[in-house]
Amino acid sequence: MFLRLTDTDGLWSKLKNHVGVKVKHPVSESTRNLRARIHDPGVQKTTSVCPYCAVGCSTLVYHRDGRILDIEGNPESPINAGTLCPKGSATYGMHVSPHRWTTVKYRRPYSEEWEDLDLETAMDMIAERLKNSRDNNWQEKQEDGNPLNHCKAVASIGGAAIDNEENYLITKLFHTMGMVRVTNQARI
Amino acid sequence: MSGLGITYGRGGATSSLMDLQNSDCILIEGSNMAEAHPVGFRHPMIAKRKGAKLIHVDPRFTRTSALCDIYAPIRPGTDIAFLGGLVNYVIQNEAYFKEYVVNYTNAPTLLSEDYEDMDDTGIFVGWDEQKRTYDFNKWRYEGMPISPAVGGSQGAITGEAYSNRVGQYDGAGEFPTDPTLQHPRSVFQVLKRHFSRYTPEMVEKVCGTPKESFLEVAKTICENSNPDRTTSICYSVGWTQHSKGAQLIRTSAILQLLLGNMGRPGGGIMALRGHATIQGSTDIATLYNILPGYVAIPDANKTHNTWKEYLETETAHTGWWSNFPKYATSIMKAWYGDAATPENDFLFDKFVRINGDHSYYPTIMAMKDKEEGQGVEGAFVFGQNFAVGGPHARLARDGLRNLDYLVVLDAFDIETSGVWKLDGVDPKTVGVEVFFMPAALVAEKDGTFTQTQRMVQWHDKSVDPPDDARSDAWFVYHLGRRIKELYKDSTDPRDELIQAMTWDYGHEGDRQEPIIDNVLREINGYTVADKKPINSFVQLKEDGTTACGAWIYCGIYKDGENQAKNREFGEAPHANWGWAWPLNRRILYNRASADPSGKPWSERKKLVWWNEEEEKWNGIDVPDFEPAKNPDYRADPSAVGQAAISGNSPFIVNADGKGWLFAPGGLKDGPLPVHYEPLESPVQNLMYKQQYDPGVKKYDRPDNPYNKPMDPRYPYSITTYRLTEHHTTGAMSRWIPWLGELQPESFAEISTELAAEKGIENLDDITVITSRGKLHTRALVTDRIPVYDFDGQKLHTIGLPYHFGPNGLVTGGFVNDLMPVSLEANVSIHEAKAFTCNMEKGHL
Ligand code: SF4
Secondary structure (H helix, E strand, O other): OHHHHHOOOOHHHHHHHHHOOOOOOOOOHHHHOOOOHHHOOOOEEEEEEOOOOOOOOEEEEEEEOOEEEEEEEOOOOOOOOOOOOHHHHOHHHHHOOOOOOOOOEEEOOOOOOOEEOOHHHHHHHHHHHHHHHHHHOEEEEOOOOOEEEEEEEEEEEOOOOOOHHHHHHHHHHHHHOOEEEEEOOOOO | OHHHHHHHOOOOOOOOOHHHHHOOEEEEEOOOHHHHOOOOOHHHHHHHHOOOEEEEEEOOOOHHHHHOOEEEEOOOOOHHHHHHHHHHHHHHOOOOOHHHHHHHEOOOEEEOOOOOOOOOOOOOOOEEOOOOEEOHHHHOEOOOOOOOOOOOOOOOOOOOOOOOOOOOOOOOOOOOEOOOOOOOOEHHHHHHHHHOOOOHHHHHHHHOOOHHHHHHHHHHHHHOOEOOEOEEEEEOHHHHOOOOHHHHHHHHHHHHHHOOOOOOOOOOEEEOOOOOOOOHHHHOOOOOOEEOOOEEOOEOOOOOOOHHHHHHHHOOOEOHHHHHHHHHHHHHHHHHHHHOOOOOHHHHHHOOOEOOOOOHHHHHHHHHHOOOOOOOOEEEEEOOOHHHHOOOHHHHHHHHHOOOEEEEEEOOOOOOOOHHHOOOOOHHHOOOEEEEEEEOOHHHOOEEEEOOOOEEEEEOOOOOOOOOOEOHHHHHHHHHHHHHHHHOOOOOHHHHHHHHOOOOOOEEOOOOEEOHHHHHHHHHOEEOOOOOEOOOHHHOOOOOOEEOOOHHHOOOOHHHOOHHHOEOOOOOOOOOEOEEOOOOOOOOOHHHHEOOOOOEOOOOOOOEEEEOOOOEEEEOOOOOOOOOOOOOOOOOOOOOEHHHOOOOOOOOOOOOOOEOOOOOOOEOOEOOOOOOEOOOOOOOOOOOOOOEOOOOEEOOOOOOOOOOOOOOOOOEEEEEEOOOOOOOOOOOOOOOHHHHHHOOOOOEEEEHHHHHHHOOOOOOEEEEEOOOOEEEEEEEEEOOOOOEEEOOEEEOEEEEEOOOOOOOOOOOOOHHHHOOOEEOOOOOOOOOOOEEEEEEEOOO
């Protein structure tokens, strides 16, 4: 706003033309030439969606060289017309939060601390545990002889905050394995 | 939501946020839209600028109230009395939309003589005190066969959209009607008698809403509901999280039918949901009892032993669910490919069966109890911090600590993965092995979310996630590949399904990210022979020639293009922005926007209409109706499937195509809504002898005690709520400095009267106490919480934002530790919006 007022057609030009004396522009040349980083050369823009509530505000993600520079409301959207609430505006802050955990953490039974663990090793360990649970707790039939083909020993919880495709893979894999305890945040 | 599902056929929101701009009046109740869905609220505000009247009915005066034309206070948990009052007002004042009601609802249909009006016991006919269930056969249309299979949402506890058995009854047929609506056994007269006790005076007594405010609300809604004008209703979990949540929403659904607001621009019911894809996670369900597209999962306690039995049991004679075999077969083809053939019943014999309630609450208890054959030893958690957000969260944390292994995919050090060092327990005594798998966030992955109005939007991956962070899709895909590898040489028949499972989505890049586009193509469906995407679920077949992961998402890959990527603003209803199920229809039941002969009710509210020359439906929206079904078509009583739906029947999923004012077969707790007090209430039910909903399921166990009704030790009501700056359990907000600065700590909002009574000043330490637990927090003393005068007794409400836990930048006590586990009869939801407590000054 201030920049706009002091712009050539704004307050600044009026001052310059009417006062008739040589006034120094209140904003320095270099500040006047500043542009938002999102307009820098090489910055790419992709379309995304706010990950918080279900209003589904459309966002634009500005990034360069594999780094996110900013996430803003998409002005084209009929839902949000460029606006975002505090949560949506913090989507960028969430991605780059210094408090984010980006490596695997492992806590041994009865241990008092987290340890580091290699990603692929963790995946192998998890797959092995899942297989053992299934094999050791398989229920073929119930008492009346009706088939069950299931295992109640493993639960899968969550889904409303991740993608539809991820939900699809979860239900497909786990139900194929006979796991019946599959649940998420949705209730009603 | 089965309150919407049982009435209209589908449980999804019926319209869109943008369509609220077309409303002449908007009733917001059970939602603090301005603060919980801030950007969504711009649409009511645009409507207001165009002259619409906005109404807010809520136990707290919030920013939503401040921006509405009318604010009416209401005591927590009494919404059925309030809405029932509106239903009664509409009927008594003959303000209903007669032609709409006669043609599009079951108002004229006669009920069998078995149905008797409810007296002041508050119990419907058919109650079995021993079993504590109803005999649904007492709630039949006249001439409807008695059938054990009838029964509303029986066995179909589903989430956010329609369940597989709602809106259905067995046997086609024509049932006697009285179009004059005068017959004493007509649904209309039954409805009229049922709600006659919900007078404005009664509303004032029960809800604490001043009679004048109630009448102003009623008048405003009626003035704005007619052929030329429409009213819409917005609600959120302020309606769902009650011991009678489904019936509560159903009351509003009945009201909208009587007013003729369904299927019309600016009308409908807008369900405001709280997570980015909570709708999608129900459509493509990660739930125990439904497969994608609301297809019932096989159940060992139903007649489901063979493929043939399963299809016969689940297929409806009339209405949309007559297509069940096509949808179920197409899932089996999508999942098991060439291995699934008609000869081997598409591998159904090997497929999983449920045999009980395996949902969240029984699972948590099974973690804690580890009962023989039922116990849970391992858990996978995908972005749900239930150590904070689960009702009676302490029980969940105790359960988590009792697991053998726990795998948590998240981006922050949330309480669910850190459970082994919480609650003052010694980690050396906690045996759970925990894997914290760092998750990619939205801008780091491809995929879709389905937002609150059934609209699916694709988000593009912008950058790689940092370090070892990976998408949940990466995790499940690679876990699945490992599992397939581990079982590949097995000869055990029980492992056949794993071997048969199609899992060839392909992957790209050095991190081997699965190609999400291929997953979406499978969800959309394709013809098996040439793998070509199909455009509509009407193309699905039951012979195994089509594969489709989720039939309601058919068309999302129409003509081989990812429709969820569409980003064209365009004209209302913005059909080229994203894609909505089913088949990009934006306003459900929109056949009702035209009169029985197919002409728009009015120029101002036109949406779809019958084109006489072309013999098809045209419109601004995609018609939610068979495209060439003539309005004059009348179904033959022996017709089956969609042929049984007449040309004047807009609710095409329901067995008779009508909106259900009365639900034959009912919800589990009744064919009509009834006002009951919350399970935990400081007062007696003034309307009926029955204190709380008879269908509510309780867990009587020492770690889950209930506060008895009117227990003087717990005189106040709690209503939990959300703040704008935090999200659910805080997993995506409490670690972000910006949001932390805006909303730095937990508090309890109390009225100035209560504060004075207790000698509490603003910001003082206080303790909130229930029989489940204690919460230490601080008081925010405001004049925004009304105090109710109930028969001379002062009733106080305490407002509690629930986002907090001990981890992160913004911390606070566990609000949900205060809450009991109790399950609503139809959808198993807990009661977070009205339960009782005590409150004292200081940290006790
Ligand atoms: S920006 Fe706010 S209103 Fe919009 S989707 Fe995100 S959380 Fe919801």
